[in-house]
Amino acid sequence: MIGETYILENFERALENGHIKAYFQPMLRSFTGEVCCVETLARWEDPINGVLSPAEFIGTLEKHRLIYTHDLAMLESVCRHYAGTVSAGKLPVPYSVNLSRLDFDEPDIFERITGILGKYDVPASAVHLEVTESVLLDHAEGFRKTFDRFHNAGFRIWMDDFGSGFASLNVLKDYDFDLIKIDMMFLSSMNERARTIISSVVSMAKSLGIHTLAEGVETAEQVDFLRGIGCELLQGYFYAKPMSTGELEQYLNAEDVKAEKETDRAYLNNIGLLNVLSGDPIGDYSRNRNKAVGSQPASRKSQYPLALLEFCEGRFTFVYANDDYIAEIKQLGFYDLSDAEKQINDSSKPFYSGTIKQMNDSIKLECAVKKDYVIGDIYYSLTIMFIASTDEKTMLALNIRVFCSDGIEDRFEEINRYSRALFYNFDLVNILDPDRDRSRQIYSNLPFDTVYGFIPLRAGIKEFAANEIHIYDRDRYLAFMNFDTLDQRIDKDECSFVQQPFRVRIPDDKYVWKLIRITRIPTSELSCYMFSMQRMTPADIRLVSEQLP
Numbered sequence: 001m002i003g004e005t006y007i008l009e010n011f012e013r014a015l016e017n018g019h020i021k022a023y024f025q026p027m028l029r030s031f032t033g034e035v036c037c038v039e040t041l042a043r044w045e046d047p048i049n050g051v052l053s054p055a056e057f058i059g060t061l062e063k064h065r066l067i068y069t070h071d072l073a074m075l076e077s078v079c080r081h082y083a084g085t086v087s088a089g090k091l092p093v094p095y096s097v098n099l100s101r102l103d104f105d106e107p108d109i110f111e112r113i114t115g116i117l118g119k120y121d122v123p124a125s126a127v128h129l130e131v132t133e134s135v136l137l138d139h140a141e142g143f144r145k146t147f148d149r150f151h152n153a154g155f156r157i158w159m160d161d162f163g164s165g166f167a168s169l170n171v172l173k174d175y176d177f178d179l180i181k182i183d184m185m186f187l188s189s190m191n192e193r194a195r196t197i198i199s200s201v202v203s204m205a206k207s208l209g210i211h212t213l214a215e216g217v218e219t220a221e222q223v224d225f226l227r228g229i230g231c232e233l234l235q236g237y238f239y240a241k242p243m244s245t246g247e248l249e250q251y252l253n254a255e256d257v258k259a260e261k262e263t264d265r266a267y268l269n270n271i272g273l274l275n276v277l278s279g280d281p282i283g284d285y286s287r288n289r290n291k292a293v294g295s296q297p298a299s300r301k302s303q304y305p306l307a308l309l310e311f312c313e314g315r316f317t318f319v320y321a322n323d324d325y326i327a328e329i330k331q332l333g334f335y336d337l338s339d340a341e342k343q344i345n346d347s348s349k350p351f352y353s354g355t356i357k358q359m360n361d362s363i364k365l366e367c368a369v370k371k372d373y374v375i376g377d378i379y380y381s382l383t384i385m386f387i388a389s390t391d392e393k394t395m396l397a398l399n400i401r402v403f404c405s406d407g408i409e410d411r412f413e414e415i416n417r418y419s420r421a422l423f424y425n426f427d428l429v430n431i432l433d434p435d436r437d438r439s440r441q442i443y444s445n446l447p448f449d450t451v452y453g454f455i456p457l458r459a460g461i462k463e464f465a466a467n468e469i470h471i472y473d474r475d476r477y478l479a480f481m482n483f484d485t486l487d488q489r490i491d492k493d494e495c496s497f498v499q500q501p502f503r504v505r506i507p508d509d510k511y512v513w514k515l516i517r518i519t520r521i522p523t524s525e526l527s528c529y530m531f532s533m534q535r536m537t538p539a540d541i542r543l544v545s546e547q548l549p
């Protein structure tokens with residue numbers, strides 16, 4: 001540890017020589033993974049003692065009232081960096097700077113800070129101010145005025161280390177901070193209680209219209225959790241440590257790092273205020289937007305199926321979906337989210353036009369739009385709420401509820417009860433899976449000698465034709481069972497099946513006419529078919545025998 005005397009004797013010179021530098025640590029937006037801001041952190045690169053961390057000198061500077069000079073010098077470095085980036089033809093990311101509570105003792109703080117920004121032509125929206133709640137300990141009166149002046153000038157004011165002190169909640173009550181940085185202490189012990197607290201802080205902040213950031217993110221598990229509860233911004237060693245200007249430039253140029261586009265920022269900020277943990281996120285969001293009552297209490301485990309769907313260049317993309325949403329869409333028959341995404345984007349299906357229509361209604365009416373749909377005996381209601389848009393894209397919040405006409409259990413029981421009668425219509429039902437060259441028997445009342453399901457599908461078909469189909473019908477049967485042309489034949493008739501009568505062998509080497517049908521089973525991954533064999537009425541048989549040799 002460096003002594004106080006050393007710091008006091010060398011501070012001014014270090015500042016003059018540019019040894020006290022601004023380092024930058026990126027903050028990433030949790031659901032895009034893009035860098036949306038960098039925090040400025042001081043580093044003293046001492047020629048004798050190496051790099052000193054703020055913990056080694058900030059305290060001393062505060063004690064001796066040198067911190068104001070220091071913080072303004074950091075701000076100047078930031079503005080120089082901003083101006084340098086702009087003149088290099090690049091887009092700067094916004095910065096946040098740390099201000100000591102003692103800085104607010106200085107009567108000219110507003111003029112000094114805006115003066116520095118003005119000198120480098122930096123807009124107030126590009127520099128966010130981080131202050132801790134301690135600022136209110138002895139400045140409650142003065143701070144109010146300064147806070148409002150900065151706000152009115154277009155600065156964002158962030159509360160640092162939220163939850164580390166005693167007064168965090170009280171401060172939120174009286175000041176409309178733009179963002180709270182949840183103290184890293186909460187993440188350091190990621191147990192169930194910590195998770196509960198973090199979730200509550202996030203949903204409380206959202207119901208107040210305040211953005212949220214988690215500091216000290218170090219593991220992928222923490223990232224998953226924070227993204228799941230809708231914490232908007234993430235900062236920590238998991239992504240990057242504080243870096244020098246050179247390192248930052250390298251970092252931002254790396255292939256896998258993307259900086260957020262300026263034009264997306266307001267859009268993404270709006271989306272960030274949606275409280276995914278609320279019992280009624282869409283309702284909350286529209287109430288907040290219309291500045292009416294606040295939110296319903298958040299539940300720890302989300303119970304509300306919620307997804308965020310982005311519409312861009314004619315395509316929908318899910319950017320978020322909670323577990324309950326995924327459970328609902330599985331009930332609708334989708335495999336997973338990407339399956340649902342595929343179907344929604346299939347413009348030949350009604351999902352696509354339906355979603356577009358609901359989106360446009362929500363934009364026009366400026367409220368959530370709910371619609372009921374029916375597929376078979378399942379019906380579902382889909383709520384779509386327009387959240388935000390840019391010239392290129394639109395973000396929607398979706399809620400879905402799936403209902404069955406009666407309880408799903410009852411349905412299964414009923415189907416079971418009557419399935420025997422249903423099967424009585426058939427002599428044989430098989431499921432054919434040509435992609436994997438397999439078949440599986442579902443039902444049979446025909447006493448064939450061979451169990452065709454145990455041999456590969458194509459070989460089984462040949463053998464079946466040879467053993468069980470009348471020689472007159474054999475070639476026609478093989479052509480009928482040709483999978484290379486099957487889909488084409490099915491499509492041609494615009495039914496989901498093809499069927500033909502064939503003479504099939506029964507015991508005692510007799511043959512009877514059977515109607516064989518191949519029905520396409522729509523699943524999204526494999527093409528599967530149902531093979532069924534039915535008896536025919538004497539009248540049908542007479543008709544067929546007249547036409548066939």
Ligand code: C2E
Binds near residue numbers: 215
């Ligand atoms: P802070 O504002 O809470 O800054 C975050 C601190 O956490 C930084 O320490 C950062 O390096 C560290 N950190 C970032 N990610 C992680 C992580 O994943 N895990 C862990 N364990 N730590 C992480 P740093 O740079 O040593 O700064 C310490 C404190 O010094 C800052 O805390 C801030 O209160 C103060 N400070 C730094 N620069 C300035 C400044 O220019 N002016 C003033 N007034 N205070 C400053």
Ligand code: CA
Binds near residue numbers: 039098
């Ligand atoms: Ca900070």
Ligand code: CA
Binds near residue numbers: 160161181183184215
């Ligand atoms: Ca902090």
